[in-house]
Amino acid sequence: MPEPVGFSRRARWAGGEPIANLLMARTLAQPELISLAAGFVDYETLPVGPTRQGLDAIFSDPDRARAALQYGTTIGYLPLREAILERMLHADGQTAREANVSVKQVVLTAGSNQLLHLVGDALLDPGDVVLCGAPSYFVFLGTLANLGARSVGVEIDEHGVIPEALEEELARLEAAGELGRVKAIYVTTYYDNPSGVTVPAERRGALVEIARRWSRHGKIYLIEDAAYRELRYYGDDVPSLRSVEGEADVVIHAGTFSKSFSPGIRVGWGILPPELIEPVLAQKGNIDFGSPNVNQHLMAAVLQMGLYDEHLERLRDGYRAKIDATLGAADEFLAGIDGVHWVRPEGGLYVWLQLPDSIDTGLCGPLFDRAVEEGVLYVPGEYCYPGDGRLTKKNMLRLSFGIQSCESIHRGVEALARAVGQVL
């Protein structure tokens, strides 16, 4: 008989692979299914040409190539960190001084996911609390569970987390003697995954003010997940949450090139309040000793050669057509069904769909299998709700339009509408 294996608490809290992987596996196994679930990016616009040009620039110069093939530093390649900071300042219309930020605060990671995990690791003990919009990015919710932390939901509207609801939740936690356990508020500020909403400028200031005012028993950070900022197809850019905090130093800003360039290259970053730099780097040093150096040199070359901005224009054109296809198909096939609603995102990769209250979208509900039979896969909304579960809705689902063609999106939404019609 095999000996019992003593897995760690964290291993038990991790609780199997994230739902994204489960759904991705399901997608890969059934290629005939139209997956509006997987968070993959568009295959056709992956930057083969720009990547090749960037690699050629590096590898045609042996010294430069060797520098890329050697170990880097834990914090990451300085020219790339400088370029990232410069881009953010430019987008926010600020100087480094106005933004109260320096390149020392910019840390490179394996996608923004790793940054989120490192920050969680550095801040959260088991039982600590992170306030999250209900719904929120489910991978981060899984990360919090893995750390033994509690994700507590806050109501959102079409502009993201509602400041008044956030205050109410903080007051409730304070009344329960738990304000000291609240370490952070997590907000995807641009084209939220899954809700698609963007936090408007005025609400950003309110969030910073709330975080500061409630930091009575210890600092409460605002984790700004800006993964989708550059995937803007309509409307204007909004200055980052980072840019409106002044000298508060409460915002942890996370960004990535995974969505806007290539997830296979997997370079993300964080812009950290000064006191977090050392603990996050210590944690990263223990985990992987620095992200792959060659990938960082590549992204630096791509940015410096102007290839990134060119690519971004093509990418936006491609996704603009896809979001139009998604919303157009929803108008065509779903608008007529009572109780079906959605917000029209101006960017990102997701449309968050509300179905009639009576429809449970979960894997065990009536819709999911019906939808698969009709030929479409979605992410059941219930996975996107914080762990405390108080605000979980069973009648929501997430549609991703990243990987499918406009034609497939159209057929997929049509299939979904058929399934909904059958269940009603």
Next chain:
Amino acid sequence: MPEPVGFSRRARWAGGEPIANLLMARTLAQPELISLAAGFVDYETLPVGPTRQGLDAIFSDPDRARAALQYGTTIGYLPLREAILERMLHADGQTAREANVSVKQVVLTAGSNQLLHLVGDALLDPGDVVLCGAPSYFVFLGTLANLGARSVGVEIDEHGVIPEALEEELARLEAAGELGRVKAIYVTTYYDNPSGVTVPAERRGALVEIARRWSRHGKIYLIEDAAYRELRYYGDDVPSLRSVEGEADVVIHAGTFSKSFSPGIRVGWGILPPELIEPVLAQKGNIDFGSPNVNQHLMAAVLQMGLYDEHLERLRDGYRAKIDATLGAADEFLAGIDGVHWVRPEGGLYVWLQLPDSIDTGLCGPLFDRAVEEGVLYVPGEYCYPGDGRLTKKNMLRLSFGIQSCESIHRGVEALARAVGQVL
């Protein structure tokens, strides 16, 4: 006044950046110093040509390039996992059936460090014990501290961890009622960092037998760190610890292309006992969602095109000259000093030097600053001892011959001998 920041216990346990980073930073800041400390690999033999050929093969085929630029899976790219397994089986002279292993057990990570961290995360709660040779790889000792686990030292000789000493330590822990907290024994089986020793075949069997026999209160794993296996300059290869375990399923095998190909590409792997696959992947899914896909495709191409083996020959020739230079200089400058000893490694990147008992090699001891003044940097041996400290020796130091030229190695060892002479 700023609010107090509540860092996590893990952040406090991380305790600053690893010593490697501190020393690396010191190295970078003083280029005139001959660093025999940094674990960087040889700059001249970094595989510029092979990498470029591998990248060309991928990026000249748009479909293949797009597959590399898209998200991969958490476990990693199947053709690379297959190639890694095949190489190991070939080196061990076994079939997959004889080795009781399948490709499902092969997981790709960001260097072998990440694998070690993931395994630690999946197995270790605060207070759990990992038995480690005294000395051991200091980055892994830092990882254990970061997890709140205890590293307990076991005496080594010129063949690595001494089985009898391991038994004694296990008996001591059992007597203290702590056998149930022992989760693993960590062994660098080839050309250990820092000691340079290789565990001979017969001792490998003994280690497996001990791990099995002492798994009375729960499974005790053997973590086999094989990072340096392919950096063999003299003598014969030895079948892996993994290969001698039969159906025990106690060995966690860690490997990497960082030392044998490029640390900037940063692809490592683990071969895991079946029950560990799911928890390790769950943890990896939470941390980074899979290592960069393009790097995995690149390494698969490099292996498949035969470029890796060609490179390995060149690399071994280069390092053979360097280890000869190191040992030759030691013979020339250090052999005459009473109380100075070293083992002659047959591979790897390190020579572990014993100085007279009276010499403290630490940063605050008399030798370190004298050595820097003379123009050479080394790693003080005290950083390489497990956290319990019972076996820590103050008169040891590690020399790395990876980055320096033969001529610099010669001058560096000569400078060290001058410093030792002055201190005596």
